């Protein structure tokens with residue numbers, strides 16, 4: 001099942017709504033600033049649990065979602081946040097996001 005899921009035709013977990021749900025641990029902010037990517041560290045909004053989350057567009061998608069080649073790809077994939085890296089394709093949350101997105 002998991003092998004059959006194709007993130008590049010999905011992107012549902014990067015479209016979780018406009019309330020800062022994709023959280024960013026402080027270490028990520030430090031990491032981006034150290035590498036001179038203050039732009040990524042600044043593209044945040046208040047999130048849950050006193051943390052910040054990735055800034056979102058009006059449609060609830062992460063501001064980093066979408067490349068010239070794919071509407072479902074991450075523009076900062078190699079530098080993406082810990083939450084993004086840890087998110088498991090095929091997990092119950094993944095399947096829930098997919099279901100909510102109608103995939």
Ligand code: SF4
Pocket residue numbers: 005006007008010011012013014087088089090094095097098
């Ligand atoms: S919701 Fe699941 S299948 Fe869709 S992009 Fe995220 S990890 Fe991949």
Ligand code: SF4
Pocket residue numbers: 013014022054062063064065066073074075076077080081084
């Ligand atoms: S940083 Fe990339 S992987 Fe993480 S939520 Fe945004 S678009 Fe998705």
